[in-house]
Amino acid sequence: MRKTWKRKRGPPLPPHSQRHLPGAAAALNRSRRVELSESLRSLTLLSALLVLASCTAPEVSRASPDIRLGHQLTTHGGAVACADRLAATIGAQLLARGGNAVDAAVGTALALAVTWPSAGNLGGGGVMIIAMADGTQVTVDARETAPAAFHEDAFLDEGGNYVPSRATDPWLCIGVPGSVAGLALAHERFGTLPWHELVAPAIRLAHQGFERGEMFHRILSSSATALAAIPSSREVFLNPDGSVPATGTLLKQPALARTLEQLAENGPEAFYRGPLAKALAADIQENGGLLTYEDLASYRAVFRPPLTLEIAGTEILAMPPPSSGGVAIGQILGQLERHGALDGDPGSAEFLHLYAESARRAYAERARWLGDPGYVEVPTAWLLAPETIDDLAASIDPTRATASTSIGPPITALRRTPDKKQTTHLSVIDGDGNAVSFTTTLEATYGSKAVSARTGVLLNNELRDFNRIPGQSTESGHIGTAANLAAPGKRPLTSMSPIIVLEDNEVVLVTGSPGGRTIINTVCQIFLGFVGRRLSLSDAVAAPRVHHQWFPDQLVFEPGFPRPAVREELINRGHTVVNREDTPPAGGALGSAHSVSRNRLTGIVTAVGDPRRDGWSATDS
Numbered sequence: 001m002r003k004t005w006k007r008k009r010g011p012p013l014p015p016h017s018q019r020h021l022p023g024a025a026a027a028l029n030r031s032r033r034v035e036l037s038e039s040l041r042s043l044t045l046l047s048a049l050l051v052l053a054s055c056t057a058p059e060v061s062r063a064s065p066d067i068r069l070g071h072q073l074t075t076h077g078g079a080v081a082c083a084d085r086l087a088a089t090i091g092a093q094l095l096a097r098g099g100n101a102v103d104a105a106v107g108t109a110l111a112l113a114v115t116w117p118s119a120g121n122l123g124g125g126g127v128m129i130i131a132m133a134d135g136t137q138v139t140v141d142a143r144e145t146a147p148a149a150f151h152e153d154a155f156l157d158e159g160g161n162y163v164p165s166r167a168t169d170p171w172l173c174i175g176v177p178g179s180v181a182g183l184a185l186a187h188e189r190f191g192t193l194p195w196h197e198l199v200a201p202a203i204r205l206a207h208q209g210f211e212r213g214e215m216f217h218r219i220l221s222s223s224a225t226a227l228a229a230i231p232s233s234r235e236v237f238l239n240p241d242g243s244v245p246a247t248g249t250l251l252k253q254p255a256l257a258r259t260l261e262q263l264a265e266n267g268p269e270a271f272y273r274g275p276l277a278k279a280l281a282a283d284i285q286e287n288g289g290l291l292t293y294e295d296l297a298s299y300r301a302v303f304r305p306p307l308t309l310e311i312a313g314t315e316i317l318a319m320p321p322p323s324s325g326g327v328a329i330g331q332i333l334g335q336l337e338r339h340g341a342l343d344g345d346p347g348s349a350e351f352l353h354l355y356a357e358s359a360r361r362a363y364a365e366r367a368r369w370l371g372d373p374g375y376v377e378v379p380t381a382w383l384l385a386p387e388t389i390d391d392l393a394a395s396i397d398p399t400r401a402t403a404s405t406s407i408g409p410p411i412t413a414l415r416r417t418p419d420k421k422q423t424t425h426l427s428v429i430d431g432d433g434n435a436v437s438f439t440t441t442l443e444a445t446y447g448s449k450a451v452s453a454r455t456g457v458l459l460n461n462e463l464r465d466f467n468r469i470p471g472q473s474t475e476s477g478h479i480g481t482a483a484n485l486a487a488p489g490k491r492p493l494t495s496m497s498p499i500i501v502l503e504d505n506e507v508v509l510v511t512g513s514p515g516g517r518t519i520i521n522t523v524c525q526i527f528l529g530f531v532g533r534r535l536s537l538s539d540a541v542a543a544p545r546v547h548h549q550w551f552p553d554q555l556v557f558e559p560g561f562p563r564p565a566v567r568e569e570l571i572n573r574g575h576t577v578v579n580r581e582d583t584p585p586a587g588g589a590l591g592s593a594h595s596v597s598r599n600r601l602t603g604i605v606t607a608v609g610d611p612r613r614d615g616w617s618a619t620d621s
């Protein structure tokens, strides 16, 4: 079944410059209410459990004399929130040593490459937003690129048929890793501590090892079969018989430690040129992969200006393409703003209907237009233009769901099953008001599952983020539009959506999340909770989440959300309502948004590790 795109008007191409959305007339009250009553309004079973979990979580403790660690904490100093307690501690220690938010973010990210290998990485990519207190605002695009030998038909056989096993081949979908270049670029421009001091804690953790925690164990267990099939990966993460070592067992990574030592001594050059790069390329090619030494040597991370979205009197700094985050967030929140729904009750059918319709439209636009701006004309300015968002908002029927088949690019009825994924986000604000929002990924959980034996680096399978079948978009959510087809050197479109929110030029919120396409909705809903409804940060993070991504045409809820009567009403309005699939390790949770906020009146910084995946925060004061 093929449908055509309804909107007649196209974007005036090319300009893909930064775009500002009109703001609300009045700025919201900036102070944050922390009363539980505010959030109880919308709490359902899941969020009640999450709040309970955070109340019964261990008290904030001292990880070392100058560091406090907890699932959530407040401070007058700087703070880091991320997936792992050791990495959070390292970030805070770097702050304590006089490092700024960029130093802390880089050191935390490098530590996560050791302690959180399901998503933290040297062998993957990421996108970062930096807002310095002096007003400097940039993004770092450290997204992987396609090797020179990777083309748009890489997933097809000679007859043009899709070959699913190519998307699951551990060595074929490895993009040129961008994380090391991106972290080094951020440090080179903004860091204050020497580079080797940021790498040193990760080296120590890789050498000496660390005890695997409960969440680590659960995530590893979910990927053990695939890891066990690759000898170099089994050797690092599993017992010799392929079973999963018990919680509390030490994980040492000597080969990774040696790689990190070379990085500490010689900087990113060591990773992209010279013996280390040759070893990495050799490991990949000997296993049938495409990535070459030349691919590594030609990789560049780049600074890009952030998109600045003016919503509800705030400025949201967001990622431009090749991230779909900024455009989609701007369109979703822009539509809700036009419907007066930024402070809508998230437990009501009225709000959830408007949210679903706004997201449906934004994701349809994403599918149609977005890709690597170095390769395709991405009409970013048009997509965020007030008239475009007016049109989108005006096309929403307040009483009936729009069928996804009636909007967006043409689709076919082909269905395929989604893959399991992992990514991780970290947020930092330092004592001077500098902020970093960094999301990083290997794509799937433990990426390609392939560890390069010579370097100890676990590699991504990010090339699966390209549209896999040219011309074929499916009702199961696979997209075949031209904008995101693979090409040599091209960056696959990402949903990673770190944001930094400012009020009167001061940072008030740093957030982001894993979750593939769900990331965009998670980030929007944290903004809506924190800015729109003025919840405390912990309540905004804990609030139950909903997801719609155009296709599959489903409104996906976290468990226990929403109330049965509201669910019924949404079904009556034409929505297909489903629960988020309850798969390990995070049950039916959507995202994991480790976030930091700063109250402009009191100067108090709050850091919250998302309880959905046992997140952590640490401070130097």
Ligand code: DON
Pocket: 421, 422, 423, 441, 442, 443, 444, 462, 465, 493, 494, 495, 496, 513, 514, 515, 516, 517, 519
């Ligand atoms: O870049 C992307 O959009 C995906 N590779 C991210 C995957 C992801 O977030 C999985 N997380 N749970």
